[in-house]
Amino acid sequence: MSDGVSVPVTASNGDQNSAEWSAERARAFLREMFDAAVASASPSQVLAQALPEKPTGRCVVVGAGKASAAMAAALEAAWPDVTLEGVVVTRDEHAVPTQHITILEASHPVPDERSEQAARAILKAVDGLGPDDLVIALISGGGSSLLSLPAEGITLEEKKQIGKDLLHSGATITEMNTVRRHLSAIKGGRLAQAAYPARVATFVISDVPGDDPSVIASGATVPDQTTALDALRIVRKYDLTLPDSALALLKREADHARQDTPAVAEGNSLTMIATPFMALQAAADVARKAGVTPVILGDAIEGESCSAGIVFSGIARSVKQHDVPVSAPAVLLSGGETTVTIKKGETPGRGGRNTEFLLACAQALGGESGIWAMAGDSDGIDGTEDAAGAIVTPDTLARGEKAGVSAEDFLKRHDSYSYFKEIGDLVITGPTLTNVNDIRILLVL
Template structure:
């Protein structure tokens, strides 16, 4: 089921059916995200007769061979100098275009860090400092990207504005709850409806410390009356070519064919990973013991993006939101017979570790105890990766070259 969910989001399976009419003029391809290189390669395969040019940026070790589209790599989740250089090259690629030209923007999750072009007056070092704080704050991806947009010279629709009067067709693989195109990669081709005041509220909500230049920029923008933004071409369009819900549907079909009833609990779930693990364990036990909300055999499917909050003074171990979810789930299930689960990030990387996620079953706690491991201790230290590594229960897919966020499946027999 997990493999089917990931495969359903492959650009080579879905991209071609969403391509627009071929342009009269130039066709410039730009893009950013963990799937940007595979999307570029899929586009070249679908349009072998169209002269394509342009540049995309993806995460380290996520590149693919392409014929004419330049593929760059940069750091994720914290940007580096290559992220800034890639953003500048992408802006340069859309300069001087005309109304008959077409820009195809290939956008996927991870683009926020990979397109790190600071707004005027802010340094990359200051943006990195803000990014680290946001990652540890417990902020949702929508909140993080609101702040990023207002400190950027390319996000929040600024890339599409730079391409005017050329038409921009954005093909997007969603990795965010709700599939908002303004949130995915911080919306470089989508007009931003949030304000600097929204960004400041998020900063204050999580008690973050902004560098003076960044705080001054947000306050200056908030104090200024709203003026008309630079124009975008009227024919611009945005299409979701793969989403978390589509992926869960693919997993559900595998379950049906195996005689297991699928229940999709949601594709946009958020909240603390450990709390979600406890909650989902309770639902699974209800299925097992009471046949509610569905009778076994059944599988509970969910997507979205939970969070792991690192509080001031904590020194976390190795872990990600999926492994922390599973460790909490296993603790709550307490060895309940007939229940197994897998949770992993569809891009193959859970947080910053080299695993997509992990698996649990009725023997997980017993096996850990035999190795002298306390689940409570590993959860407290946010060291879930290390726990599953010692059990050899990590799910190791390597980079999948797509990204529709987390996929969680709990099988009850």
């Protein structure tokens, strides 16, 4: 690794800026911005100020997602004088201690039997409530697989296979969750319907482009505005092969569209307590304090990870060479969720969308001096790996060649994690207990 060595510079508009930054400083600055973005979405920091008036009746807490356990603990800390009860489900190794709310763990990103058990436990927790009771729903990204109760006639094994196929198809998170909702007995607002006539107050940490609450964890408490026809179009678009039971259910629902609206309490509410844009703003604040101009390119970036890496590297080069759209030193920030499409017959290596983005970015930059990058999933887990993401330096490709690894070859077989592991540039944070999707940072000096 090149920590502590001055960044090599060539004749460009950013020469003076580059010369003033050591590799160690650049790495630390990237990490400081990433950590600030993640911290801005910590449930302990953002939940208490958003809570409603305390209820007069029972207060039942339910929830699902990678941040749900931390949200439950934050709720208990904020309301020590309220008798709380209920169940939330989170990803393995994401549980935190609570006094009154039961914390369950299940599998992510593909559901398991515990996901179904958790869904049943949560439905049982809201059964039999009255109009004076309050249900607090704590929802964050990851809830779709953690709260998995197949619709009648579909088995969990069938739904697991559908989930795997969706993950490899190249479908966006919005498209994936549209299909999931229509094959579920708890998502698409069905949890809120089960709680009626109790009032449901939902608190959401968004991990999806556009912050659509019906997409986050597939909207267990949010009425579904999509139809079975929408789900079928997505199935056809990505040439997915559904089990006969799932296909029959979607076709049956499409042929007999429901005319009535299931009952929910009139006082139901939903509050976004953390979003990708808020996280990018926190990173931008760090940049400003350091005298570096931040530019937020967008909080809802989608598309292929590899393509995004090439596009963003081009923007960074424009900043360095032409002072467009901003003069260096500058930092380009973006969020959202790109995708990695695995074609049929391919056997992918290791890696998630962030390390794939970075390896494509490094290859496109070709060792350009004065440009650094970091990308990571705010939950600390890029795909299914133990790294949040990685860091790209001006000598990423040179160090790869020295180690005998080819960026081009590793990118072709979707093995970006292995490349960055080989050169020692993975970023490992462990579970952060929140999730506002990906944070991408390009530093131009």
